[in-house]
Amino acid sequence: MIQFLAKRLLQIIPAFIGVTLLTFSLVHLIPGDPVELRAGERGIDPKRHAEMKAAMGLDKPLPVQYFDYITGVFKGDLGKSFVTKKPVLKEFLTLFPATMELSFCAIIFAIIFGLPAGVIAGVKRGTIFDHSVMGISLTGYSMPIFWWGLLLILFFSVQLGWTPVSGRLSALFWIDADTGFMLIDTLRSNEPGAFKSALSHLILPSIVLGTIPLAVIARMTRSSMLEVLQEDYVRTARAKGVSPSRVVMVHALRNALIPVITVIGLQIGVLLAGAILTETIFAWPGIGKWIVEAINRRDYPVVQGGILMISSLVIFVNLIVDILYGIVNPRIRHTA
Amino acid sequence: MTKLLEIENLSVEFDGFKAVDGVNLSVDEGKVVGIVGESGSGKSVTQLALMGLIPYPGIIKADRLMFHNSDLMALSAKKRRSITGKDVSMIFQEPMTSLNPCFTVEYQISEALKIHEGGTRQERRKRVIELLSQVGIPAPEDRLGTFPHQLSGGMSQRVMIAMAIACSPRLLIADEPTTALDVTIQAQILELIMDLQQKKNMALVLITHDMAVIAETVEDVVVMYAGQVVEKNSSDRIFTNPCHPYTEALLNALPERNINSKRLPTIPGLVPGKFDRPDGCLFHPRCKHAKKMCKEVVPKYSEKNSIGVRCHFPLINGVPQYD
Ligand SMILES: Nc1ncnc2c1ncn2[C@@H]1O[C@H](COP(=O)(O)OP(=O)(O)OP(=O)(O)O)[C@@H](O)[C@H]1O
Ligand SMILES: [Mg+2]
Numbered sequence: 001m002i003q004f005l006a007k008r009l010l011q012i013i014p015a016f017i018g019v020t021l022l023t024f025s026l027v028h029l030i031p032g033d034p035v036e037l038r039a040g041e042r043g044i045d046p047k048r049h050a051e052m053k054a055a056m057g058l059d060k061p062l063p064v065q066y067f068d069y070i071t072g073v074f075k076g077d078l079g080k081s082f083v084t085k086k087p088v089l090k091e092f093l094t095l096f097p098a099t100m101e102l103s104f105c106a107i108i109f110a111i112i113f114g115l116p117a118g119v120i121a122g123v124k125r126g127t128i129f130d131h132s133v134m135g136i137s138l139t140g141y142s143m144p145i146f147w148w149g150l151l152l153i154l155f156f157s158v159q160l161g162w163t164p165v166s167g168r169l170s171a172l173f174w175i176d177a178d179t180g181f182m183l184i185d186t187l188r189s190n191e192p193g194a195f196k197s198a199l200s201h202l203i204l205p206s207i208v209l210g211t212i213p214l215a216v217i218a219r220m221t222r223s224s225m226l227e228v229l230q231e232d233y234v235r236t237a238r239a240k241g242v243s244p245s246r247v248v249m250v251h252a253l254r255n256a257l258i259p260v261i262t263v264i265g266l267q268i269g270v271l272l273a274g275a276i277l278t279e280t281i282f283a284w285p286g287i288g289k290w291i292v293e294a295i296n297r298r299d300y301p302v303v304q305g306g307i308l309m310i311s312s313l314v315i316f317v318n319l320i321v322d323i324l325y326g327i328v329n330p331r332i333r334h335t336a
Numbered sequence: 337m338t339k340l341l342e343i344e345n346l347s348v349e350f351d352g353f354k355a356v357d358g359v360n361l362s363v364d365e366g367k368v369v370g371i372v373g374e375s376g377s378g379k380s381v382t383q384l385a386l387m388g389l390i391p392y393p394g395i396i397k398a399d400r401l402m403f404h405n406s407d408l409m410a411l412s413a414k415k416r417r418s419i420t421g422k423d424v425s426m427i428f429q430e431p432m433t434s435l436n437p438c439f440t441v442e443y444q445i446s447e448a449l450k451i452h453e454g455g456t457r458q459e460r461r462k463r464v465i466e467l468l469s470q471v472g473i474p475a476p477e478d479r480l481g482t483f484p485h486q487l488s489g490g491m492s493q494r495v496m497i498a499m500a501i502a503c504s505p506r507l508l509i510a511d512e513p514t515t516a517l518d519v520t521i522q523a524q525i526l527e528l529i530m531d532l533q534q535k536k537n538m539a540l541v542l543i544t545h546d547m548a549v550i551a552e553t554v555e556d557v558v559v560m561y562a563g564q565v566v567e568k569n570s571s572d573r574i575f576t577n578p579c580h581p582y583t584e585a586l587l588n589a590l591p592e593r594n595i596n597s598k599r600l601p602t603i604p605g606l607v608p609g610k611f612d613r614p615d616g617c618l619f620h621p622r623c624k625h626a627k628k629m630c631k632e633v634v635p636k637y638s639e640k641n642s643i644g645v646r647c648h649f650p651l652i653n654g655v656p657q658y659d
Contacts, residue, residue: 230391232428233436238389240448240499241421243414254438330483331437 001326008322012315019311023304024069078305083297088305092287096309097180098168099279099286103271105202106210111264114214118221122256123248125226133222137215145274149208149281156204163204166283170197209278213267220263224256231255258329265321269314340365340506340539341386344400348381350393353610355381357563360637360644363507368533368540370554370571372547372586374607378563379543380429383509387426388416404506422452425500426509430516431492435484441468441495442480448502467498472528490521494528501532507539508532515545526553547590551575559583562608562618565637568644577653579645581623584654617648625649625656 044052053059057068072078078088114137121133157165168182169175173194175185183202186194228234229252237251238244276288283289287306294302326332341363348356356378363369371379385396386408401408404423408416425448428434436444445467446460455463461480468476471494484492493513500508510529514522530553533540542554550557550571557574559567559582567580578584585603587593594600605622608614614621620630629648637646649656 232430232433235389236428236434236496236499237436237447239387239421239426241417241419241451242447243417251436251439255436329438331485 004326004332005323008319008326012319015315016312019308019315020070020073021066023308023311024066026300026304026307073308078308079301081294081302082299083294083302088301089309091290091302092305092309094177094180095285095287095290097177098182098284099272099275099288101181101183102202102205102209102278102284102286103268103275105206106271106274107213107264107268109206109210110213110217110267114217115221115260118218118260119225119248119253119256121218122222122225122229130222133218137218139215140211141215141219143211145208145212145277146281148211149204149278152204152208153281163200164197168198168201168284169194170201173197205278205282205284208281209271209274212274213264213271216263216267217260221256221260224259225252228252228256254328258325261321261325261328265318268317268321272310272314338365339363339402340367340404342400342402343382343386343398346382346385346396346398346401348378348385348390349395349397354563354613355394356385358637359560359563359565360568360639361558361565363539363541365506366537366539367556368530368542368554369556369558370550371541371543371558371560372545372550373560376562376607376609377560379560380511381563382560383426383511383541383543387420387424387509389420389426418452421448422503423505424507424509425503425505426511427493427496427500427513429512431496432484432489432516434496435487435492437484439483440480441482441484441487445495445499445502448499452503463502464498467502468495470501470532471495471498472524473498489517490525493517493521493525497525497528497532501536501538504536505538507541509541509543511543512545513542547587548592559586562613564618564646565644566619566646568639568642570642573643577651579643579650579652580619580647581625581651581656582619584651585622585624617646625651627658 050059057065060068076089078092080087081091084091117133117137121130124130153165156162164170169186173186173189173191175182175189175191175194178185178188182198183195186198229248231252233255234247234252237247242251272288275286276292278284279286279288280292287310291303291306291310293299294306339362341361343359343361346356346359346361347354359378359382361369361382371382373379381390381394384390385394385398386401386403388408390396396409398409403419406415406419408419411419435441442461442464445464449455449460449463464480465476468479473479473491473494484495487495497513508529513529514525517525526549529540529542532538542549544550554571557567557569557571558565559569559574559580561582567574567578567583569579569583574583575587578587582603588601589603591600603622608618608621614631616629616631616633617623617626617635620626623630627649633648635646635648637644649658651657
């Protein structure tokens with residue numbers, strides 16, 4: 001297992017280098033000159049231009065620039081926002097818990113409903129339940145996030161008034177952002193009703209963001225289950241006199257989960273992309289909304305740093321998924 | 337001699353196709369019965385029906401399905417499971433895919449013990465080690481945490497056997513237990529099964545393609561063709577004096593009976609499938625003794641002097657008895 005872990009850790013190095021190369025070249029692919037971009041409309045005299053270029057390190061050869069960039073990244077220096085003049089990393093870290101909280105709730109929602117639905121649909125293949133699960137998940141999968149979000153807001157927030165329209169917390173409360181996770185902060189604040197408010201703000205965005213992963217997980221679980229249920233070892237388990245529920249929950253599910261875990265891992269990447277839209281719809285103050293705004297304002301250090309952080313995050317999540325995969329699947333663990 | 341298993345008129349249908357058609361089979365306590373027949377003749381399906389393992393669209397019908405004084409058809413699913421894996425157990429043709437890749441050898445063997453006998457974890461572990469050494473696995477203590485992908489085919493089949501005999505069954509069904517293995521391992525596994533059968537005095541149903549195995553190990557032989565039992569005979573008599581033309585043809589096709597000829601004789605034609613089941617006797621299109629009656633009338637299975645045959649004109653000393 002240790003060998004397996006070490007190998008997986010080594011494998012993320014090239015992925016990380018790839019990501020930094022990509023974000024590094026982002027600045028160089030942007031049309032126009034970063035110095036002129038900063039100088040704005042007024043223009044700049046050539047001497048000052050050269051000075052600024054040197055100050056930004058842009059006069060050095062590309063490999064050196066890349067090396068400087070990497071060293072900066074490892075020191076936690078992602079540059080400063082053009083707009084707020086604050087360090088990008090700091091802004092990221094302030095906003096990240098909001099995105100993480102939303103994504104976490106979304107994936108939990110997707111797993112809690114998607115996994116059992118897929119298992120039951122697989123076991124009860126061809127029944128009305130199976131057809132409904134497949135139909136609904138296909139619809140969910142093809143639903144545009146923007147439209148789906150607005151639909152839910154119109155119905156639950158506007159018509160029924162059950163959930164708030166946007167934001168993370170009712171304006172009635174003022175909570176110190178200790179952890180940045182609203183659910184935790186409100187719980188610790190002892191402010192009556194604050195936790196409930198935070199939770200009600202999370203429900204719709206989580207559903208919207210979790211819909212596609214839910215559909216994918218349900219379909220994948222079902223097909224994986226169907227395949228596993230006709231394996232010889234399932235017959236062997238039945239031949240031992242194992243009860244049908246145990247055959248499904250232990251012998252089949254354990255094997256069926258192997259591809260599903262991979263899919264869940266891949267969905268986390270999809271989730272971060274989806275978060276950009278979802279956060280915009282619900283005015284959710286997270287990374288997605290931050291990057292969208294930065295793109296609009298041409299705040300390149302923020303875009304660059306944000307993409308680097310999100311990509312690293314996806315690499316990290318994939319590492320976790322790989323490890324989980326190794327735990328569930330002994331064949332991987334031993335052959336790695 | 338007490339009858340352990342009595343199957344009468346068992347049929348299994350998949351979407352209107354009779355994979356097993358009116359099969360009779362009985363096994364006495366502690367006896368060995370061999371089943372032979374071409375691929376697709378319904379050997380496995382018959383035994384899976386007995387185990388209650390027929391997959392989804394399959395429909396099972398039987399006049400009697402008696403095992404050790406209980407009528408399996410009348411039992412509740414739960415009662416039935418308490419027999420399956422305990423009093424009757426089965427080993428399969430494909431050892432490599434028959435073990436669950438996610439669980440250790442110990443887990444999979446002790447699961448059978450846990451379900452049927454209970455006991456503490458320590459007791460079960462001790463029993464698993466005992467079973468592993470009984471099936472000839474060296475250093476069984478070190479094998480407990482092994483996963484199936486770390487085992488060879490022969491080793492997997494030994495583990496399957498250990499699992500099958502864990503609760504000391506009265507009847508063991510071995511469905512071509514050596515077909516998927518290397519020739520060198522085949523003899524060892526077969527020897528192990530026969531050895532365990534003797535020691536534990538279990539009844540054994542051995543499904544095989546190998547006539548030589550039948551001749552050496554089995555007391556009674558059942559020959560199946562297209563889902564039906566066409567002959568039941570003792571293995572002494574069946575080689576010298578087969579009653580059904582199909583058995584005769586099968587024996588004539590054996591390599592050891594054709595040492596001097598350049599080509600092996602084959603049985604012309606094919607086993608009928610779903611869409612080309614003939615009227616009358618299912619074997620008549622391929623039978624060299626067939627008469628008009630064989631094309632029209634379905635022969636009944638009849639047993640006399642413990643020889644069973646499904647033929648209008650059974651052979652005596654190789655001569656059909658037209659009268
Ligand atoms: N699950 C199933 N669905 C439909 N048909 C099936 C199913 N299982 C078996 N059959 C059919 O039943 C017939 C008998 O199959 P069976 O497996 O009993 O043959 P067999 O005598 O064991 O052959 P082999 O020597 O190849 O193992 C075959 O024609 C097969 O196609
Ligand atoms: Mg078979």
